[in-house]
Amino acid sequence: MVTIQAPTRQPHLQPDPADRAQVAIRNMSMFYGPVQALIDITMDMPASRVTALIGPSGCGKSTLLRTLNRMNDIIPGTRIVGEVRIDGDDIFAPGADVTALRRKVGMVFQKPNPFPKTIFDNVAYGPRINGIRDRGRLADIVERSLIRAAIWDEVKDRVNQSALALSGGQQQRLCIARALAVDPEILLMDEPTSALDPRSTGRIEELITQLRREYTIIIVTHNMQQAARVSDITGFLYEGRLIEVGDTDRLFTAPKVKQTEDYITGRFG
């Protein structure tokens, strides 16, 4: 294994003691071949809260997000050192069930990526691969998921039409519905509004605040206002390190680290 670089400085961890840390990252480093993308990250993400990851392009925030459902496994030559626990289980333990992990940890991508299928089949995809065949049960799940993703009213008359005919913002909410259909506990969102117009962005943000009651949400964004609007906790990453993490209000009003202050006041990034 690789020796972990000595941590230069522990980030300020200050989660609310009442919060249960559903995701616990401990001294985690991540490598793409010889390149180290994440350096000694230690961070808690509490249940039923929105955690935002901010930082300039290439700082590793998406990479960090994608370690949480092991999507980086797709890329050959990636390697993890350290520990990521979700509900106490080490997700990188040998023999850990990646499929079960990804059902528990849903993901919404930067660009809306509905399948070239009908709206119904998009949402039913997850339940179907989990073995649900019954048409009535599937219809229930699809309706419930579309309602939760705040898109049901717009599509209820055309669930059998192609998802590709929807607008970008609708497609993204459909993708959220698709992720919710497998009943995840955690929802990862990788810059979910960066491809959308302001109005659609507003609707997604509204949706996030509704969903936070039932799901643990972790959102990557390079829009600082967005992080301030929707999140409870914000982590600032820079060059693969977690520079600072704390309550969103506090981090944006009184950052403790100079780099954080420089970034949120727009001096770089």
Add this chain to the structure above:
Amino acid sequence: MQRLLSTDNLVRIALFAASSTSVVIVALIFAFLFREAFPFLRDPGVGELAGTRWMPTSMQRQSFGVLPLITGSLLVTFLASLLAVPFGICGAVYISEVARPVEREFLKPFVEILAGIPSVVLGFFGLVAVVPLVKSVFHLGSGLSALSAAVVLGLMALPTIISISEDAIRGVPDAYREASLALGANRITTIWRVVVPAALPGITAAVMLGFGRVIGETMGVMMVSGNAAQIAFSPFESVRTMTATIAAEMGEVVFGGVHYRALFCVGLLLLAATFALNMIAQRVMKRYQNR
């Protein structure tokens, strides 16, 4: 005059001429085939072609029913696609989705080599390998049958189906694969339920073009199909295709005679069939690209 002969214009005219060559040639082929076939359509008439007996050299009564030849072509094509389509699609899926880069580097050239083998050579292979095998496996009197022809033709259609399907599968955006994997699907589920359906228009086009190759193929099928001009629905019977009929009989007909003109009618039918298949395939592909 000055302006007409400017370099710009000359180059344009030259390029236009070059690019329209294929259009002109297709039109010419249609025209000449039609010219040679037309007298037959007038004298014995189109009704003669609809008959069920192809006996162009009979002493009692010549008949030029092309139905046995059409059913022969269809039967062989159908059987060949039954073999080549699943194999071709699975091969394309393996090469584009599953194979490691080293395997891909090894497999792809072989697909292309298979595409380049002359059909007569594949016919030899059919004659010495496929025909005896079919004969012994199914306990037939003769292995010269529609099935043997279908195996040989399937081999010929395979490279077309594999390489075009593979292009289609590789054109499927990674975002679809990621979305499926992120929902907890494994790779195989992702391939069969997301990637292949998304590539289906391209795969359909591949199959159509494979069909086109099969219908138009002559030598390989002539060597192994037994060449009996009969209406057959069983894979174990001997059949004769439209192409084989033309190739076998053209050398012996009286130039300008009825038999000669009947063969041109068969050629016209064949051309129309392949033309239609190609048009459909292109349509499908275009729709796919526009999406």
